[in-house]
Amino acid sequence: MLDYAVVYREAIDTVTQRHDLGLHKFELVDSDWEIVSQLQDVLKILKDATLFFSRGTPNLAKVIPAMDLIDERLTTYSHNKKYSPSICAAVCLAKQTLNWYYQLTDKSEVYRIAMVLHPHHKLAYFKNARWEDARIETVATLVCDEFERSYLEVGIQENGDDIKVSNTMAHEVCVFLYVCTAH
Numbered sequence: 001m002l003d004y005a006v007v008y009r010e011a012i013d014t015v016t017q018r019h020d021l022g023l024h025k026f027e028l029v030d031s032d033w034e035i036v037s038q039l040q041d042v043l044k045i046l047k048d049a050t051l052f053f054s055r056g057t058p059n060l061a062k063v064i065p066a067m068d069l070i071d072e073r074l075t076t077y078s079h080n081k082k083y084s085p086s087i088c089a090a091v092c093l094a095k096q097t098l099n100w101y102y103q104l105t106d107k108s109e110v111y112r113i114a115m116v117l118h119p120h121h122k123l124a125y126f127k128n129a130r131w132e133d134a135r136i137e138t139v140a141t142l143v144c145d146e147f148e149r150s151y152l153e154v155g156i157q158e159n160g161d162d163i164k165v166s167n168t169m170a171h172e173v174c175v176f177l178y179v180c181t182a183h
Helices: 002-007 009-017 030-054 060-079 085-105 109-117 124-128 133-151 167-181
Strands: 156-158 161-163
Touching: 002 009, 002 030, 030 060, 030 085, 060 085, 060 109, 109 124, 109 133, 124 133
Parallel strands: none
Antiparallel strands: 156 161
């Protein structure tokens, strides 16, 4: 909508300046148009994210990095002196809302497991996000614990014979997972 308003600014100004239409109270002055332009800049990241997720089925491995990017951009916008104080305040409120939702992912084991098991992210995602080493170790342990809890008793079928996975074998698989995800 803002894109449309900016493109058709001249027409909007012409219509709102006509007193016979009763739209004079909606007329925007130059400072209002500057705020429209700033909002257009700031909201672009949200528009891009919406369009990106509308193209397919989002999954955790896509949503979380997108939230990281949005958070990074909102932080930049909130400190940028080219934006009016009202825009910076609005950006700070948007960032607070985003971070409220983002902090909920910390309470989700599924989120951390999905990020570790994703071939692109692995534990490097958490390192790149500047998580503390102790928290990264906790994530690696979480993945191993979930494997043991969910798959230890499942067993493997080889040549028609059922083979039960031993604790030692499960531990070896977890060590393998850890080594594979650490890089």
